[in-house]
Amino acid sequence: MPAFSFYAVCPFGLETLLADEILALGADPDLVRPGRGGVQFAGDTGLAMAACLHSRLASRILMRVAHAEYWDSRDVYDIARSTKWERWFGPDVTLRIDTSATRCPLESIDFAALRIKDAICDRFRELAGRRPSVDRRTPDVRIVAHFTYDRVSLFLDLAGEALFKRGWRLTHGEAPLKENLAAGLLLLSEWRPEMPLVDPFCGSGTIAIEAARIAINYAPGLDRSFAFENLEGFDRSLWTEMLEDARAAVNPHAEVLIRASDISSIVVEKALENADRAGLGKLLDDGRLSFTQGDAREVVPPELPEGFEPGLVIANPPYGEQSNPKSASIQSMMGHVAANLKQHYAGWRAWMLSSDRTLPSQMRLKPSRKVVLFNGPLECRFFRFDMVAGSNRREKKTQTNDAE
Template sequence: MRRRVLRATCDHGFEAALADELATLGAVAIEPGHRGVGFEADRETCWRVTLGSRLANRVLVPVAQFPAGDRRALHAGVERVDWPGWFDLDRTFAVDASSHRSRESHTGFIAQVAKDAICDRFRAETGRRPSVDRRAPDVVVNVHLAEDVCTVSLDAAGARLHRRGWRGPTGEAPLKETLAAGMLRLIGWQPDVPLLDPMCGSGTFLIEAALIAQGRAPGLLRLGGEGFACQRWAGHDAPAFEAVVTALRQQGRHAAPLLVGRDADPDAIRAARLNARHAGVADLIRFEVGPMQRAEAPAPTGIVLTNPPYGDRLAADEALYRDLGDAFKQRFAGWTAWVFTAVEAPIRAIGLKPARKIPLRNGPIDCRLCRYDLYAGSRT
């Protein structure tokens, strides 16, 4: 692939952090936008970003852009793309559609029209059409309408990049890995700073922190499983791809961070330990079963980063937030605490004044990441 203009998508609030990360992965002409970052990259850099970004959800390779005010224009524009040049008939595919301020806003309809157009192009050239697989497609096509202009892209990742390959069956409400890694970056956590999550659930913050500490590319684990869609594109240069993978495998550092996870639910800790083992970081994280109300600071100073229960998925409870605040005040003097929770959660019950509030989202839920600087004797 010659140098192309690509786009990596991310969650709201992480655009600047993703832009910084892309620069470290070799991207150039980086332009942060809304929930994504434009950049230029050659084929190798595209692979390095796809396997190496901790914050990106998708890596999109645009293949066509055209005005599409109605069904006919949309179909014709998608059909004009050289689809048999991008993937073989025996590959399954799926179309991911989105729409912003366009006449056509029904994403199911947009995806259907695009899918038909792709099949029509294959039929015209080969007499046959590839199959659609919505659950686990080999290839993912992304169709985005913005003010009636359609951008058609191939998704180099395929399944979204938060699927690192380390998570087993989950309990309740795990954070997306990309969101957890993004927050670690936003708060400026460094591997030499002790990190505690006293309500760690499946261990997402700690496992992502351990991978950061090791300098391990997050996509390497996935290569042994579902892999990446770009490996299944026509003419994929496997030896060149392997060379990038080998270089990524050789990266990394010997790290000994202090990472502690705690949860009141023994099943959550069992899942967290298993996840850490899958991720290859079990020996870097200390997990313990017990209530946050009795958590002790494992070092004189460090960072608490936690995501207490909230909102409609888990019962939010004023008493829990009050207890969290009491634990901070009584046993974490000298630490900085970051609490990620829904706007509706009773966070005031913590009883401390946040030094900073960062607005973020967790899927459809408006959230805040609040920082508390805990001094000896700190109250409100």
């Protein structure tokens, strides 16, 4: 099979973990290169389909179909015109073209996108007498053009809807995390299903749902469709086989103990609905996963069942403009949350994602690690606090990837 060049897009800060995911799918290590906000890799279309189905961290998988130097939008037209689009789709599809750029000297990127569309249409008109039409909302085929100072790359977006949309989210709680960022928090924290997990600020339940699906080995893309299904050149029988294998690999009986709660009973109801839609009904029924109404200042950890190690608290508490309560009351609340953690969670590790750099001082805890991550455009820190009985203010020096 020929090797194609792919680019997996992910939230900033998760590139190395995404590279590990792609390697675990069998990619050639010499061809996997983490960058900023994504990972370049190469392989056959089967590898790309596997990445769409199994990657918990990627937002999109893009396949590069052209890459060349340009000077102006005429060159962009020529590059798009000479690309063999007919290898991947026919004249009767609907299209959409998205652009991104770093240091692009063109006056108008929108105009360049229009020229790419014209080039594709002209090519098909010449080849088939018919041309694709544009549909910005629900296109069959999405094309991404990325411009640098002197090069343009044209990609086919293999995902369609962003990959963090797993297909289960019905309603939105207050400021839900994207599912791939929630998966990133779980991987960064080194959570394993043998550790109880508590999210006392669960909102729509993203962290708990993602963790439960990791525990039962539920492939993130199992319940959704992908743009590559509208393209030629993607082996349908191999795809059917991949889906069957992924379904067979789900272990609904996996041992796990996940406790999620939120102060709002309305939000908890929504989280329960989401978990049910995410195929976790059995775990809810037998108590391996629960969502309850509760105040994070008072939530106590579950009893440790035999064979379980001390657990993890992973949460994104309300912060900044996202939340209704005024910041001062959030700060005082986080002081009380910390007091509760110190009293009841000795031996646990608590990880908190916040855009508020003063969170450790509000909690009067020294983080043993902090990782810079982006929650959408919001720069955040993912703080780790190692809970010991009483205060751990003077704990060991903080490990950090932060430039501060």
